[in-house]
Amino acid sequence: MPNTFHILNGDALLDFFPENILSGEIIVARECLVDGPVTGDTLDEFWQTRAAFIATEYDEEQAVYFDDVVTEFNKITSIPDGSEVNLWFEEDLFCQINLWFCISLLLGISDTLRVNVVKPLLKDGKPDWRGFGALDRNDLATAYQERSRLSTTEIKLLADLWKAYKTQNRVELEKLGNAEAPNFPFLNEVVQAHLDRYSEDNLSGRPEKVLKDIIAQKNTNDFKTIFQEFSAREGIYGFGDWQIESILKKLREFKPD
Numbered sequence: 001m002p003n004t005f006h007i008l009n010g011d012a013l014l015d016f017f018p019e020n021i022l023s024g025e026i027i028v029a030r031e032c033l034v035d036g037p038v039t040g041d042t043l044d045e046f047w048q049t050r051a052a053f054i055a056t057e058y059d060e061e062q063a064v065y066f067d068d069v070v071t072e073f074n075k076i077t078s079i080p081d082g083s084e085v086n087l088w089f090e091e092d093l094f095c096q097i098n099l100w101f102c103i104s105l106l107l108g109i110s111d112t113l114r115v116n117v118v119k120p121l122l123k124d125g126k127p128d129w130r131g132f133g134a135l136d137r138n139d140l141a142t143a144y145q146e147r148s149r150l151s152t153t154e155i156k157l158l159a160d161l162w163k164a165y166k167t168q169n170r171v172e173l174e175k176l177g178n179a180e181a182p183n184f185p186f187l188n189e190v191v192q193a194h195l196d197r198y199s200e201d202n203l204s205g206r207p208e209k210v211l212k213d214i215i216a217q218k219n220t221n222d223f224k225t226i227f228q229e230f231s232a233r234e235g236i237y238g239f240g241d242w243q244i245e246s247i248l249k250k251l252r253e254f255k256p257d
Contacts, residue, residue: 003083018137030069034094038166076105081112088118090131092238100162107159116147129235148183193236
């Protein structure tokens with residue numbers, strides 16, 4: 001019987017994971033690759049880039065990053081041939097970019113693996129952007145039963161998406177976002193949401209515009225109100241507190257000429 005691995009996108013899912021129902025080794029992807037630089041010609045250089053960013057942006061010691069984050073990702077590269085790998089990732093941009101990276105780590109051995117994606121079930125053909133957070137343990141077990149196996153074509157597509165994202169190749173991202181991928185019906189919308197983040201002044205991309213609209217329309221600077229409204233309007237981004245706080249800080253610090 002093959003070894004079974006569950007790669008979870010974050011500790012929030014780990015807290016509710018039905019370990020009493022599902023067997024297998026758990027690996028936690030503790031990253032927010034949607035945020036900050038992802039440069040580095042080698043994996044070691046990439047880790048250094050991310051550790052430095054997390055330390056600066058989120059006040060986390062670099063040693064903690066290597067202990068808690070890199071150690072988990074290294075487990076992915078050590079998955080034995082012939083294993084079953086279940087990727088628990090939601091449909092939003094935050095989760096999808098982390099998924100692209102995980103797939104890039106698996107690419108070298110993917111031909112020997114059974115790679116599945118586990119996602120929250122759709123409602124009326126549409127994603128619930130709250131993702132796994134809206135499910136209980138029984139719902140998670142059901143989502144696992146409904147998991148889908150990724151084709152070789154889809155695995156290569158996701159790895160190519162990571163490469164294009166890492167190199168900031170907008171033309172390639174747009175092209176890949178239009179590719180056929182049965183297990184990722186919202187890929188085009190997700191990639192477009194990322195492309196819409198770009199603006200020449202770094203202050204008027206889609207997320208910034210929406211946040212400015214919310215502040216003006218609600219006439220508030222209350223973070224909880226702003227965050228909840230942004231999540232309702234732009235759940236496709238999957239941004240957490242830290243990402244929204246970072247954008248708001250950037251907007252506050254901008255001083256027009």
